[in-house]
Amino acid sequence: MRAPRHEIGQDLTRRKFVSVAAAGAAGYLLTACGPRRLHEVPPDQLREAIEKMERDYAERFGTAVSVSGTGPAPGVEFAYALDISRCIGCRRCVYACVEENNQSRDPQVHWIRVLSMEKEGGVHLSESDPYYDPELVPEEGKFYVPVQCQQCRNPPCTKVCPVGATWTEPDGIVVIDYDWCIGCRYCMAACPYGARHFNWQEPTIPDGELNTEMHYLGNRPRPAGVVEKCTFCIQRSREDRYPACVEVCPVGARKFGNLLDPESEIRYILENKRVLILKEELNTMPKFFYFYGT
Amino acid sequence: METLRMFIGFYAGSLRLVSRGNRYYWAWITFLAVLIVSGALAYHEQVTVGLSVTAMRDQVSWGLYIGNFTFLVGVAAAAVVLVIPAYIYDWKPIREIVIYGELLAVSAIIMCLLFVTVDIGRPDRFWHLLPPLGHLNFPESLLAWDVLVLNIYGVINFVVVTHILYRAFHGKPYNKNIVVPLVLLSIPMAVGIHTVTAFLFNGLAARPYWNSSILAPQFLASAFCSGPAILLLVLQLLRRFTHFEIRNEAIWKIAELMAYAMFLNLFLHGAEVFKEFYSDTEHLLYARYWFLGLGEERTLVPFAWTAVGLNVLAFGLLVVPATRRNWVTLNIGCLATYFGVYIEKGMGLIIPGLTPDALGEIYRYLFTATEFRIATGVFSIGFLVFTLMLKVAVPITLGEFRHKPARTTS
Amino acid sequence: MHKAWPFLLSAFLPLACGDPPPAGGPGEGEAAFLQASESAEERVEVPPPPFSPGIYPCSACHSLLPTNPNRREFTGFHADIVLSHDEENRWCLDCHDAENRDLLHLANGAPVVFEESYRLCGQCHGEKLRDWRAGVHGRRSGAWNGHKTYLLCAHCHNPHEPRFQPMEPEPSPISPAETVRGGQGR
Numbered sequence: 001m002r003a004p005r006h007e008i009g010q011d012l013t014r015r016k017f018v019s020v021a022a023a024g025a026a027g028y029l030l031t032a033c034g035p036r037r038l039h040e041v042p043p044d045q046l047r048e049a050i051e052k053m054e055r056d057y058a059e060r061f062g063t064a065v066s067v068s069g070t071g072p073a074p075g076v077e078f079a080y081a082l083d084i085s086r087c088i089g090c091r092r093c094v095y096a097c098v099e100e101n102n103q104s105r106d107p108q109v110h111w112i113r114v115l116s117m118e119k120e121g122g123v124h125l126s127e128s129d130p131y132y133d134p135e136l137v138p139e140e141g142k143f144y145v146p147v148q149c150q151q152c153r154n155p156p157c158t159k160v161c162p163v164g165a166t167w168t169e170p171d172g173i174v175v176i177d178y179d180w181c182i183g184c185r186y187c188m189a190a191c192p193y194g195a196r197h198f199n200w201q202e203p204t205i206p207d208g209e210l211n212t213e214m215h216y217l218g219n220r221p222r223p224a225g226v227v228e229k230c231t232f233c234i235q236r237s238r239e240d241r242y243p244a245c246v247e248v249c250p251v252g253a254r255k256f257g258n259l260l261d262p263e264s265e266i267r268y269i270l271e272n273k274r275v276l277i278l279k280e281e282l283n284t285m286p287k288f289f290y291f292y293g294t
Numbered sequence: 295m296e297t298l299r300m301f302i303g304f305y306a307g308s309l310r311l312v313s314r315g316n317r318y319y320w321a322w323i324t325f326l327a328v329l330i331v332s333g334a335l336a337y338h339e340q341v342t343v344g345l346s347v348t349a350m351r352d353q354v355s356w357g358l359y360i361g362n363f364t365f366l367v368g369v370a371a372a373a374v375v376l377v378i379p380a381y382i383y384d385w386k387p388i389r390e391i392v393i394y395g396e397l398l399a400v401s402a403i404i405m406c407l408l409f410v411t412v413d414i415g416r417p418d419r420f421w422h423l424l425p426p427l428g429h430l431n432f433p434e435s436l437l438a439w440d441v442l443v444l445n446i447y448g449v450i451n452f453v454v455v456t457h458i459l460y461r462a463f464h465g466k467p468y469n470k471n472i473v474v475p476l477v478l479l480s481i482p483m484a485v486g487i488h489t490v491t492a493f494l495f496n497g498l499a500a501r502p503y504w505n506s507s508i509l510a511p512q513f514l515a516s517a518f519c520s521g522p523a524i525l526l527l528v529l530q531l532l533r534r535f536t537h538f539e540i541r542n543e544a545i546w547k548i549a550e551l552m553a554y555a556m557f558l559n560l561f562l563h564g565a566e567v568f569k570e571f572y573s574d575t576e577h578l579l580y581a582r583y584w585f586l587g588l589g590e591e592r593t594l595v596p597f598a599w600t601a602v603g604l605n606v607l608a609f610g611l612l613v614v615p616a617t618r619r620n621w622v623t624l625n626i627g628c629l630a631t632y633f634g635v636y637i638e639k640g641m642g643l644i645i646p647g648l649t650p651d652a653l654g655e656i657y658r659y660l661f662t663a664t665e666f667r668i669a670t671g672v673f674s675i676g677f678l679v680f681t682l683m684l685k686v687a688v689p690i691t692l693g694e695f696r697h698k699p700a701r702t703t704s
Numbered sequence: 705m706h707k708a709w710p711f712l713l714s715a716f717l718p719l720a721c722g723d724p725p726p727a728g729g730p731g732e733g734e735a736a737f738l739q740a741s742e743s744a745e746e747r748v749e750v751p752p753p754p755f756s757p758g759i760y761p762c763s764a765c766h767s768l769l770p771t772n773p774n775r776r777e778f779t780g781f782h783a784d785i786v787l788s789h790d791e792e793n794r795w796c797l798d799c800h801d802a803e804n805r806d807l808l809h810l811a812n813g814a815p816v817v818f819e820e821s822y823r824l825c826g827q828c829h830g831e832k833l834r835d836w837r838a839g840v841h842g843r844r845s846g847a848w849n850g851h852k853t854y855l856l857c858a859h860c861h862n863p864h865e866p867r868f869q870p871m872e873p874e875p876s877p878i879s880p881a882e883t884v885r886g887g888q889g890r
Contacts, residue, residue: 037429040429076849081840083840088868088870089873090871090873090874091874091875091876092874094874094877095874107346107883108877108883110877113653115653125652125654126576126579127654128653128654130653130655130876130877131877131879132873132876133873133875133876134873136870136871136872136873137872138870147653156498156499156500159435160435160436160437160494160497161431161435162423162430162437162438162441163419163422163423163428163429163430164429164431164435165422180419180422180429181415181419182414182415182416182419183345183414183415183416184413184414184415185355185356185415186435186494188355189355189356189498189500189501189648190498190500191652192500193652193653194352194652194655196352197352198345198352198355198415199344199415200345200346200350200351201343201345223416224344224415225345225414225415226415226416227415237848240847240848240849240850241846241847241848242844242845242846242848246844247843247845250843250860250871251843251860251868252842255840256848258849261849264849265840268835268838268839268840269840272835272838272840293841351880351881352880352883657880658881
């Protein structure tokens with residue numbers, strides 16, 4: 001004999017309520033305790049996450065590493081200036097970056113790409129060549145424009161990420177949470193400067209070449225299937241040091257500093273030199289300025 | 295209890311239906327199964343080695359998968375070509391077959407979601423998209439919008455068809471209060487899914503080939519001709535192999551609507567070509583690469599002109615009533631539409647958009663065997679789902695598959 | 705560098721008067737030395753000048769040799785120095801001080817120590833000097849918001865042949881089709 005309809009209805013409602021409540025509670029617990037974006041994780045959980053990273057990397061690479069959690073300093077907005085009358089296209093910056101930032105050697109990942117262009121044509125990206133390979137540089141009639149993440153103030157990449165894995169830090173560096181990125185590569189399509197790079201395979205770093213001074217948003221080794229890019233050497237710049245590319249450049253073409261400090265080299269350049277930015281009509285407002293020092 | 299019995303009866307009955315068929319049916323199922331297994335093995339290789347097994351690289355970071363995804367979103371949206379005459383104009387010939395458009399939409403949405411899954415670098419992290427555990431960057435990210443609208447559209451269509459079919463299975467009419475609002479909602483949703491998909495391309499200032507206002511209308515136009523193309527072929531097959539009846543007028547009307555959609559598609563493409571070639575800025579490089587090649591780089595040129603040729607042929611065959619009513623030319627027109635749009639909206643959208651890349655480099659993308667196997671595997675899953683759903687839906691609509699109520703005991 | 709102090713002090717002369725060098729005591733020498741260098745605020749801290757090994761102090765030889773201010777080709781010592789720096793209008797003693805080879809001198813004759821050779825270069829290359837003082841010309845290392853080190857002009861530019869010699873570039877990037885282990889399944 002079937003139970004009267006209204007009792008079934010009541011049962012259903014109660015059962016439904018309990019199951020929904022249980023699901024909600026489980027969801028809340030998982031959200032509170034489970035993996036979260038490093039962007040919104042509270043400081044103590046961040047510290048735990050960083051310590052776990054240090055343990056994992058130490059185990060994986062067989063050497064002690066330190067992962068810094070240094071946050072942005074107030075009153076700092078990083079900017080970069082590159083003197084294209086000086087760059088000779090030697091690519092020392094490219095490889096200094098590779099070593100400093102633990103980029104994969106095979107498959108090869110370069111965060112900096114040096115484009116050679118004809119002096120007569122001026123800065124003309126569609127006529128540039130990144131694969132120049134002469135005996136000596138600079139070549140006759142050519143000049144060189146290195147391109148890396150422009151750390152835009154109006155970044156198209158952070159807008160498009162569907163999971164919010166990339167954002168701009170208060171000191172102006174656009175960073176990626178490598179543990180949150182799902183590898184959809186929408187940000188790579190959105191970047192007008194080709195500055196974002198994907199790990200198409202498991203990255204490899206040769207033994208003994210690991211840079212053990214890391215930052216959780218910067219040069220810690222990335223897994224396969226995520227996007228990475230220049231972070232203005234966040235592990236160095238947040239400890240007051242110049243990025244590796246700035247220090248290694250043999251001709252002093254690279255300048256770095258705090259845009260908000262009126263005494264900085266960057267401000268001097270903006271005030272006294274003719275600066276240009278790439279693809280400025282796209283209104284990305286890069287913090288990477290090219291200038292002619294001569 | 296009766297509810298459960300009815301449900302089990304439906305399932306058991308459906309299983310019986312799909313496990314019986316003639317040799318063409320089994321040949322088709324076997325063919326799809328082989329492709330699915332091949333795709334699964336290829337996907338395993340991709341997951342273990344990495345996306346390097348595809349031809350995608352930093353310079354061309356989207357390829358076959360996203361091209362197919364874009365095309366299939368269009369196919370899913372095409373259900374609206376049937377829904378509007380059926381529900382808004384209450385035109386009976388199409389009213390009888392609208393459900394097949396909705397089934398196609400569900401299969402297409404499944405394929406879209408699968409293509410996105412096989413494309414992302416970390417499929418194990420897909421839950422990062424789903425609140426509350428994940429974080430969906432809505433409303434800033436168009437991909438977040440796409441995730442929402444595609445799933446909502448898929449659910450709407452799924453609920454509508456299963457409700458209608460389940461009720462029909464029991465010999466009862468469907469509940470208008472459920473179906474009508476959902477169906478009416480599916481109309482703007484159909485336009486919505488394809489508009490959002492178009493927006494996710496045309497919002498990118500970094501890619502001038504995509505950064506064009508007409509991309510959204512163009513997507514809709516090409517969707518409204520390519521989706522029904524498959525449907526017309528399927529409906530004719532159903533007519534041939536089952537007792538399914540469909541009036542010729544319905545087929546011809548759909549073909550006529552496809553012709554107008556194709557005209558709009560060609561017109562919008564023409565408008566784009568004019569703007570690029572006449573203004574003759576550097577943004578022309580991408581269209582030039584597609585249609586004429588750049589210097590020695592001419593990999594895509596044959597595809598470009600094949601697509602144009604097929605589209606023009608399709609338009610011609612479908613707009614002229616005589617060729618539209620002739621079954622041979624109609625089917626040629628449908629195939630031409632399908633493949634023409636497939637080329638120009640799949641590879642023909644993605645690759646020229648990314649070539650030359652942001653720094654002017656030309657990388658010749660041509661999908662690898664592994665990529666092709668995975669893509670055919672996904673298509674096969676979609677076709678299999680569609681086939682199985684049809685195998686159940688057709689007998690239900692014909693009244694051949696009905697619930698047999700148990701003798702009630704009191 | 706510090707070992708040169710006694711030499712500098714003992715060999716120094718009050719150039720302003722133009723008299724032949726008396727053996728001045730430490731007080732006079734120091735005052736004269738101070739003339740050759742900038743005030744403390746303006747002086748830029750640099751690493752030691754890049755002398756060729758053993759070449760400094762120049763007075764080790766030159767205090768014993770007669771001064772010949774006439775322009776000529778060298779055949780013995782210093783013949784290896786190629787002068788390619790406005791050599792049509794200038795020669796060695798237009799920068800090196802004729803009377804005291806441990807110093808350089810400006811256009812007006814004022815002495816300059818090697819540690820401040822930038823003041824000499826800055827006479828003609830004024831913009832570069834301004835940029836260099838601001839840290840915009842030339843390499844720097846250190847902290848972007850703290851202590852930074854400068855280099856002398858001479859550390860990067862050979863003063864006799866300042867043009868940068870071309871150098872070997874690092875390898876070009878691998879093209880995308882080959883950017884993976886063992887290629888892909890084409």
